[in-house]
Amino acid sequence: xxxxxxxxxxxxxxxxxxxxxxxxxxxxxxxxxxxxxxxxxxxxxxxxxxxxxxxxxxxxxxxxxxxxxxxxxxxxxxxxxxxxxxxxxxxxxxxxxxxxxxxxxxxxxxxxxxxxxxxxxxxxxxxxxxxxxxxxxxxxxxxxxxxxxxxxxxxxxxxxxxxxxxxxxxxxxxxxxxxxxxxxxxxxxxxxxxxxxxxxxxxxxxxxxxxxxxxxxxxxxxxxxxxxxxxxxxxxxxxxxxxxxxxxxxxxxxxxxxxxxxxxxxxxxxxxxxxxxxxxxxxxxxxxxxxxxxxxxxxxxxxxxxxxxxxxxxxxxxxxxxxxxxxxxxxxxxxxxxxxxxxxxxxxxxxxxxxxxxxxxxxxxxxxxxxxxxxxxxxxxxxx
Ligand SMILES: [Fe+2]
Numbered sequence: 001x002x003x004x005x006x007x008x009x010x011x012x013x014x015x016x017x018x019x020x021x022x023x024x025x026x027x028x029x030x031x032x033x034x035x036x037x038x039x040x041x042x043x044x045x046x047x048x049x050x051x052x053x054x055x056x057x058x059x060x061x062x063x064x065x066x067x068x069x070x071x072x073x074x075x076x077x078x079x080x081x082x083x084x085x086x087x088x089x090x091x092x093x094x095x096x097x098x099x100x101x102x103x104x105x106x107x108x109x110x111x112x113x114x115x116x117x118x119x120x121x122x123x124x125x126x127x128x129x130x131x132x133x134x135x136x137x138x139x140x141x142x143x144x145x146x147x148x149x150x151x152x153x154x155x156x157x158x159x160x161x162x163x164x165x166x167x168x169x170x171x172x173x174x175x176x177x178x179x180x181x182x183x184x185x186x187x188x189x190x191x192x193x194x195x196x197x198x199x200x201x202x203x204x205x206x207x208x209x210x211x212x213x214x215x216x217x218x219x220x221x222x223x224x225x226x227x228x229x230x231x232x233x234x235x236x237x238x239x240x241x242x243x244x245x246x247x248x249x250x251x252x253x254x255x256x257x258x259x260x261x262x263x264x265x266x267x268x269x270x271x272x273x274x275x276x277x278x279x280x281x282x283x284x285x286x287x288x289x290x291x292x293x294x295x296x297x298x299x300x301x302x303x304x305x306x307x308x309x310x311x312x313x314x315x316x317x318x319x320x321x322x323x324x325x326x327x328x329x330x331x332x333x334x335x336x337x338x339x340x341x342x343x344x345x346x347x348x349x350x351x352x353x354x355x356x357x358x359x360x361x362x363x364x365x366x367x368x369x370x371x372x373x374x375x376x377x378x379x380x381x382x383x384x
Pocket of ligand 1: 142193197263277
């Protein structure tokens with residue numbers, strides 16, 4: 001077995017209603033200000049107040065920052081760090097989807113250790129020790145609560161992941177109640193993102209290990225087994241909980257392995273055409289798998305046999321192809337679009353998209369099969 005290192009948050013609490021229960025925060029909140037980083041929608045729906053009141057009842061003095069936007073910019077990180085300055089903030093809580101959790105991660109580091117955001121882009125460039133950090137996801141998708149990655153859109157408009165051990169949080173609170181109000185389109189898109197994390201972690205060409213593999217397999221089974229129910233029956237708390245746990249496990253898996261070309265090809269769809277991260281992933285999901293097939297046959301076959309009993313007795317290639325067909329079928333079935341033209345993207349944009357994907361050099365280098373510009377263009381063409 002190859003040497004490996006596995007990093008994980010210290011504590012995970014999975015309990016419905018836990019985020020609005022003061023008991024959850026007792027002994028975890030330190031005296032002094034708590035910065036709660038979140039977004040305007042959760043504020044409007046009353047979710048932020050419930051969490052804030054529970055924290056206050058547990059003895060916290062809460063300062064709310066509720067201006068995190070989808071696909072947050074570097075400017076938002078600077079803004080939140082500026083607002084927190086002089087507030088004697090002792091800990092940071094991120095409440096929301098990946099955007100709020102990622103901004104919370106960066107705030108927790110930048111409050112005690114101010115540094116220019118743009119110098120943190122990449123792996124291991126962020127310096128210093130962060131404040132205590134609690135993450136509470138309200139979508140089952142990014143898995144950011146389990147990862148050491150924070151993604152911001154740089155001043156140049158490119159997605160810029162910031163990777164460092166400081167961004168692994170101390171406490172994750174998984175409360176399925178928080179995901180009950182999600183519109184079905186968001187449940188579907190974020191759920192696909194999580195499924196992509198599990199598949200890319202399991203088939204990663206770099207750093208995958210026995211622990212990340214087991215997490216990826218279990219995550220994939222949970223996500224595949226519950227995504228349709230979670231989308232069709234919004235109030236199904238069991239399916240919501242399973243999605244939330246699956247999403248975190250997929251986050252842990254890819255944080256300790258990597259993502260790959262599906263993410264590299266999805267990013268420019270977000271930055272250039274403002275598709276959500278889950279929508280972007282959905283469009284290129286099956287076509288990139290198809291490209292990876294020659295290198296990933298055995299791994300895809302393993303996953304296929306986990307979810308499709310009829311594949312137990314077929315050969316690896318058949319089982320792997322059935323897995324890709326199943327993903328092809330799933331995307332429209334849960335209401336997601338699977339063609340670039342469905343989003344109004346024109347053929348003349350394919351070259352710019354390919355250039356954008358090529359900028360994700362690091363993620364592309366982790367892909368199980370080497371991908372050049374022509375290959376990338378072919379994938380985009382196949383889903384036009
Ligand atoms: Fe993702």
